[in-house]
Structure formats: C-alpha cells, structure tokens
Amino acid sequence: NDTSMQHRNLNHMTREERFSEAMRRTLYALKVLLPREGWTPVGPEMKYLARAIKEFTFIIHAGVFIPCIMSYGTNEQIAKWFPLAADFRIIGTYAQTELGHGSFLRGLETIATYDRANQEFIINCPKITAMKWWPGDMGKSANHVLLMAELVIDGKKYGMHGFMVQIRDLTTHEPLPGVTVGDIGAKLSFESVDNGFLYLQNVRIPRENLLSKLSEVHPDGTYIKKGNQRLMYGSMVRVRVNLIAHEIVMPLAKACTIAVRYSAVRRQGLINPSKEEVPVLDYVAQQHKLLPQVATVFMAHFAAKQLVKMHHDYSLEVEKGNTSQLPELHALSAGMKACLSEQGAAGAEIVRRACGGHGYSCGSGLPFIVNRMLATCTYEGENTVMQLQCARYLIKCADQAKKDKLTGSVWYLSDFSNMSCTAQTFGDLQEPSVLVKLHERRAKCAVQHAGKKMQNMVKNGTPAHDAWNMMATLLINAARAHIMQYVVGTSVTYISELSCSASLKKILTQLCALYALHNINSNCGDFVKFGCLTSAQCDLAQEAEFNLLKQLRPDAVGIVDSFDFTDDILQSCLGAYDGNVYERLFEWAKQAPMNKTEVHQDSYQYLQPYLHEGRDVLEGRGRNSKL
Numbered sequence: 001n002d003t004s005m006q007h008r009n010l011n012h013m014t015r016e017e018r019f020s021e022a023m024r025r026t027l028y029a030l031k032v033l034l035p036r037e038g039w040t041p042v043g044p045e046m047k048y049l050a051r052a053i054k055e056f057t058f059i060i061h062a063g064v065f066i067p068c069i070m071s072y073g074t075n076e077q078i079a080k081w082f083p084l085a086a087d088f089r090i091i092g093t094y095a096q097t098e099l100g101h102g103s104f105l106r107g108l109e110t111i112a113t114y115d116r117a118n119q120e121f122i123i124n125c126p127k128i129t130a131m132k133w134w135p136g137d138m139g140k141s142a143n144h145v146l147l148m149a150e151l152v153i154d155g156k157k158y159g160m161h162g163f164m165v166q167i168r169d170l171t172t173h174e175p176l177p178g179v180t181v182g183d184i185g186a187k188l189s190f191e192s193v194d195n196g197f198l199y200l201q202n203v204r205i206p207r208e209n210l211l212s213k214l215s216e217v218h219p220d221g222t223y224i225k226k227g228n229q230r231l232m233y234g235s236m237v238r239v240r241v242n243l244i245a246h247e248i249v250m251p252l253a254k255a256c257t258i259a260v261r262y263s264a265v266r267r268q269g270l271i272n273p274s275k276e277e278v279p280v281l282d283y284v285a286q287q288h289k290l291l292p293q294v295a296t297v298f299m300a301h302f303a304a305k306q307l308v309k310m311h312h313d314y315s316l317e318v319e320k321g322n323t324s325q326l327p328e329l330h331a332l333s334a335g336m337k338a339c340l341s342e343q344g345a346a347g348a349e350i351v352r353r354a355c356g357g358h359g360y361s362c363g364s365g366l367p368f369i370v371n372r373m374l375a376t377c378t379y380e381g382e383n384t385v386m387q388l389q390c391a392r393y394l395i396k397c398a399d400q401a402k403k404d405k406l407t408g409s410v411w412y413l414s415d416f417s418n419m420s421c422t423a424q425t426f427g428d429l430q431e432p433s434v435l436v437k438l439h440e441r442r443a444k445c446a447v448q449h450a451g452k453k454m455q456n457m458v459k460n461g462t463p464a465h466d467a468w469n470m471m472a473t474l475l476i477n478a479a480r481a482h483i484m485q486y487v488v489g490t491s492v493t494y495i496s497e498l499s500c501s502a503s504l505k506k507i508l509t510q511l512c513a514l515y516a517l518h519n520i521n522s523n524c525g526d527f528v529k530f531g532c533l534t535s536a537q538c539d540l541a542q543e544a545e546f547n548l549l550k551q552l553r554p555d556a557v558g559i560v561d562s563f564d565f566t567d568d569i570l571q572s573c574l575g576a577y578d579g580n581v582y583e584r585l586f587e588w589a590k591q592a593p594m595n596k597t598e599v600h601q602d603s604y605q606y607l608q609p610y611l612h613e614g615r616d617v618l619e620g621r622g623r624n625s626k627l
C-alpha cells in the first residue's frame with residue numbers, strides 16, 4: 001500500500017525513465033522500507049519484494065557481486081568490502097563475459113599482470129574482443145567491478161582470477177583514468193538494467209585487490225594455491241541454483257495466472273451449436289496449452305527447493321574443506337538451469353499465444369514476462385553449454401555405474417532392476433510411482449545410448465573429441481532426460497511428504513502426474529525407442545493426460561489464484577482479479593503517450609497535404625485523382 005512502491009505503467013515509460021525509476025524503487029525498498037539484519041533485508045516484506053518489483057536494479061550487485069566477495073575474499077577483504085557493498089556505499093557488478101567470449105571461460109582475454117616493483121596488478125584489455133560486455137549494473141551504476149581476468153606473473157598464465165577494480169570516481173561518478181565504460185544499448189528485455197561495456201587500459205590496482213581466498217600472490221610474485229580451483233566457478237553455480245525460483249518459477253506463475261484468468265473470461269465460439277459462446281478455457285485445446293504450464297510452475301518450484309537445499313548442504317561442507325559434492329552439484333545446477341529455463345521460456349510463450357491478439361498487447365503484461373524469461377536461456381551459462389556440462393558428468397557416472405553402486409541424483413544409472421512398465425489402463429499411468437520409474441528408465445537409456453554411440457565411434461578410430469561433438473544432440477537429450485527424472489522424482493517425494501489437506505494433496509498429485517504425462521507425450525519417441533512404453537501404452541498416456549485436464553479444469557482459476565499475485569504485481573489488463581478485461585484494456589490504451597493529443601502533430605504534417613486534396617475532391621473543389 002506504499003504509493004512509493006506502486007508501479008507506473010512501464011510500457012508508457014522510456015528506457016531511461018525505467019532505469020531511473022527501478023533504481024529509486026529498489027533503493028527505497030532495500031534501504032528505507034525493509035527491516036534489515038546487517039546486509040540481509042528480513043521479514044515478510046522481503047518475500048513480497050521478490051514477487052512485487054517488476055524491475056529491480058542492482059540485481060548483479062546484490063545477487064552476484066556481494067556473494068562473490070563472500071566466496072572469493074579473505075576475511076580481511078570481506079571485512080573491507082562487504083559492509084560498503086551491503087550498504088550500497090559501493091556499487092559493484094560481476095564482470096566476466098567479454099565481447100569475444102562468454103561460454104568458453106578459458107578463452108577470456110582480459111589480463112592482470114603482476115608488477116612486482118610496485119606490488120600492483122596492471123589490468124588490460126589487449127584488444128576489442130577482450131572488452132567486458134554484458135555485466136548488469138555496469139554501464140552507468142557500478143563504481144566497482146569484480147573483474148574476472150587471466151592472472152599473469154613473469155609471463156606465466158595462472159588462469160581466471162577475481163580482482164576488485166574501481167572504475168568510477170566515488171565523488172563525481174566519472175570513469176577513472178584508463179576506464180572506458182557505458183551502456184550496451186537496447187535489449188530484448190531488462191530495459192531497466194544498464195548492462196554495460198568496460199574497456200580497461202593500463203589500470204593499476206593494489207596487490208591486495210586480488211580476491212585471495214583460493215589463491216594469493218606474495219609481494220615477491222610467488223603464487224600460492226589455497227583450495228580447489230573449481231571453487232572459482234562457484235558464483236555461477238550459486239546463481240544458477242537461485243535464479244530458478246526467481247526468474248523461472250515466479251514469472252511463469254505470473255504468466256499462467258494472467259492466461260488462465262483471461263481464458264476463464266474470454267468467450268469465443270461455440271462447442272455445442274445450440275448453446276451460448278463458451279469461455280475459451282472450456283476448449284480442451286486451450287486446457288492442453290495452459291494446464292501443463294501451471295503444473296510446470298509447481299514441479300519446478302519443488303525441484304528448485306530441493307536443489308537450493310542441496311546447495312546449502314554443500315556450502316556447509318565446503319566451509320569444512322569438503323568439496324566432494326561439487327561435481328554433482330555443478331552438473332545438476334547446470335542441467336536444471338538449462339532445462340527449466342528452456343521449459344519455462346517456452347511455456348510462457350505458449351500461454352501468451354493462448355491469449356490471442358490481446359496476448360500480443362503489452363497491456364496483457366505477457367510480452368514483458370516472455371522477453372525477460374528468454375534471457376534465462378542465455379545468461380548464467382548458455383543452455384546448450386550447460387546441458388553438455390551436465391551430460392559430461394552423466395557419461396562419467398554411467399561408466400562408473402558398471403562397477404560401483406551410485407548414489408545421489410544419478411543413483412538410477414546403477415539400478416539394474418526390471419523397469420518394464422505393466423500399465424494396462426490410463427489410470428495406471430497416472431500413478432506417481434509408475435511415472436517416476438518411467439522417467440528413470442528413459443534417462444538411464446538415454447545416457448547409455450549416447451555413451452555407447454561415442455564408444456563405438458572411438459573404437460572405430462574417431463578421436464574422442466570428435467565423437468563428443470558429433471553426438472552432442474544425443475548428449476543434450478540425455479541431460480534433459482536426467483533433469484526430467486530429477487524433477488518428477490523430487491516432486492513426487494516432496495508432495496508425498498507434504499503435510500496438507502487431502503484435497504490439496506490430490507490437486508498437487510494431479511498436477512505432478514499432468515507434468516510427467518505431458519513430458520512423456522511430448523517425448524514419446526524416446527519412451528518407445530528405449531522400450532519404456534509400448535505403442536498401446538503411449539495411447540494410454542495421452543488418454544491419461546486428457547483425463548487430468550478434465551479433472552483439473554474446474555480448479556484451474558483457483559489454482560492460479562493461489563499464487564496470490566496482486567493486480568499491481570501482474571500489471572495486466574487480462575489477468576486482473578476482477579476480470580474486467582475490456583474496460584481495463586481500453587483505459588490502458590487511452591493512457592498511451594500516443595494518445596495524449598487527439599492529433600499527432602509530428603506525423604500530421606506529412607499527411608496533411610494529401611488529406612486536404614482528398615477533402616477538396618470529396619467536396620467537389622479538387623481535381624480528379626492523379627490515378
């Protein structure tokens with residue numbers, strides 16, 4: 001109810017207005033509105049905040065830069081920079097991606113050369129492709145960067161390290177000497193974020209600005225490794241784990257709320273010719289578009305909670321020096337981020353399209369969501385690259401499964417029990433335990449199939465790296481299959497352990513079965529090819545899905561209402577709680593800047609001569625048409 005937090009209509013603002021408004025609102029919320037325990041904003045408002053603000057600023061400052069100080073800094077460095085960053089007295093970003101490289105980190109070209117005489121690092125972008133490009137908050141906001149650069153001592157390269165580099169003056173906010181920095185221009189979304197470019201030429205920083213939890217450089221230039229160097233990639237794992245809830249589950253839930261509510265209001269066409277027009281939600285085709293996406297919200301939410309818990313447990317172990325869980329966590333977080341962002345972004349577009357013409361209007365609130373979700377497929381690890389990272393781990397585990405009993409998320413790779421499906425009715429295929437087994441079997445076969453294909457190629461003389469490249473599509477499919485079995489399995493377990501009413505558990509179980517069956521029906525080629533289902537059982541799987549659509553239809557609106565988004569959060573003429581779609585659309589359109597005058601003078605000047613000629617002809621004064 002705080003008017004300072006109410007959204008102005010984003011679609012009627014310029015990019016610069018949105019950038020400025022997002023900064024005002026973010027700082028107001030984080031520094032004025034919310035109670036804080038040290039850095040951490042606390043209380044129920046924080047949960048609301050994560051749902052409420054459509055356009056944050058300082059996402060990278062808060063979500064990446066500060067956690068990196070904690071992960072990569074020594075206690076002294078944390079004591080120095082954390083309080084400043086936590087209170088926004090310095091603004092930072094995570095500057096890793098370059099104009100020429102984003103996925104292949106070993107190809108990064110920015111270098112930090114140690115100058116022993118002055119005990120400094122000299123930072124350089126040796127050529128244009130080395131320029132940092134994309135980091136959020138970097139173009140106009142940040143005055144510091146956590147710069148990921150190649151450490152060089154006496155001509156020897158030591159790989160990517162993190163350096164604290166000040167880029168703007170703390171009084172004037174002007175770029176410092178040797179720093180060229182700015183905004184990278186208009187993007188598909190994130191209009192309010194100043195993703196930036198950063199060109200560094202002979203910028204000097206003290207030796208103490210190398211974040212030294214994992215390695216350090218002594219004054220004489222001696223390089224000391226202090227821990228598992230893979231932990232240098234830890235920031236990306238943490239963001240991948242955390243972004244699923246924030247940037248995939250939440251936006252998809254908003255899109256589903258809008259589309260389901262609108263579909264309950266929008267009447268179009270007839271089912272029974274003798275009856276009145278029906279709400280489009282009565283069409284099974286519409287239910288088939290919307291309800292599996294609603295199910296995805298819940299299943300992704302449950303799986304993400306499990307992944308966050310796994311990351312938390314791993315973090316506690318790392319503090320004790322045990323990094324043994326890192327390979328599995330990296331593979332799972334990379335795979336989950338890739339597969340759920342792929343599903344989420346596709347799902348948001350499916351439900352947008354299901355709203356017809358008004359779904360194409362920014363007044364629906366859907367284009368904002370769809371465009372923003374598309375970015376989740378690219379940032380924090382491009383999806384294909386992430387799926388291949390996941391597959392790399394799965395192939396290794398499949399080899400190990402031949403001699404060891406595996407545990408954790410890959411346990412099923414060493415499960416050699418009979419996994420044939422005995423389902424005789426579509427009801428059998430709605431059973432959670434049957435659906436879990438089907439997904440485990442499909443994943444195991446997909447991993448083994450990809451591995452076998454590569455082994456055969458290598459046996460026939462193909463170099464391993466070429467076999468890997470040529471089988472990439474099978475490897476990506478194996479990664480997807482692995483994640484799907486993880487999402488279905490963790491969701492079934494989560495729901496079974498949930499203490500809630502029987503009616504709620506029934507709905508959640510139906511949604512879980514719908515999610516699993518929709519995945520089976522969308523990938524039935526795999527399920528038949530790997531002998532998981534017969535062709536007749538595939539028919540039953542389709543019947544099972546359609547039956548669930550029918551069962552869930554009466555509760556569809558109630559289910560999305562349970563996400564509890566206010567109208568101000570949704571900013572949607574189609575998804576407002578009162579369902580007054582047409583009045584809201586008309587009011588929204590009238591507020592468009594284009595309509596602030598009845599005649600748009602700038603364009604009228606071009607049209608005026610022709611209109612006047614037409615007027616004269618119609619009033620009998622003008623010459624006949626030139627044509």
Ligand SMILES: CC/C=C\C/C=C\C/C=C\C/C=C\C=C\C(=O)SCCNC(=O)CCNC(=O)[C@H](O)C(C)(C)COP(=O)(O)OP(=O)(O)OC[C@H]1O[C@@H](n2cnc3c(N)ncnc32)[C@H](O)[C@@H]1OP(=O)(O)O
Pocket residue numbers: 059060063064094096097102103104105106136230231233234236237238239242243246247326327330378379380381382385389392
């Ligand atoms: C909290 C925030 C919440 C929400 C965010 C809100 C909104 C988001 C808004 C905007 C976006 C925000 C930020 C965006 C930030 C960014 O995009 S930052 C840049 C992200 N960039 C990447 O992710 C780069 C991806 N590339 C890589 O990670 C690596 O290049 C690679 C693909 C993994 C390859 O690396 P490399 O060549 O060194 O490795 P390999 O030879 O393939 O493997 C070597 C071994 O290392 C293991 N490995 C690789 N990565 C990791 C890791 N991260 N952790 C642990 N281990 C890792 C790999 O498994 C190999 O192990 P082995 O098999 O045992 O040899």
Ligand SMILES: Cc1cc2nc3c(=O)[nH]c(=O)nc-3n(C[C@H](O)[C@H](O)[C@H](O)COP(=O)(O)OP(=O)(O)OC[C@H]3O[C@@H](n4cnc5c(N)ncnc54)[C@H](O)[C@@H]3O)c2cc1C
Pocket residue numbers: 060093094095096097100101102103104133134135136190195375378379380381382383384385388
């Ligand atoms: C909205 C947004 C915010 C961002 N914020 C930040 C930030 O704050 N900080 C930061 O450092 N970066 C940020 N990034 C950059 C982001 O991390 C990179 O764009 C991302 O890692 C992808 O790298 P790339 O752009 O080099 O794509 P590329 O890797 O060049 O991808 C191009 C194509 O090559 C394919 N490809 C690449 N490598 C392989 C391979 N090994 N095998 C098969 N195919 C491959 C990809 O699948 C893709 O199809 C942001 C990006 C966006 C869009």
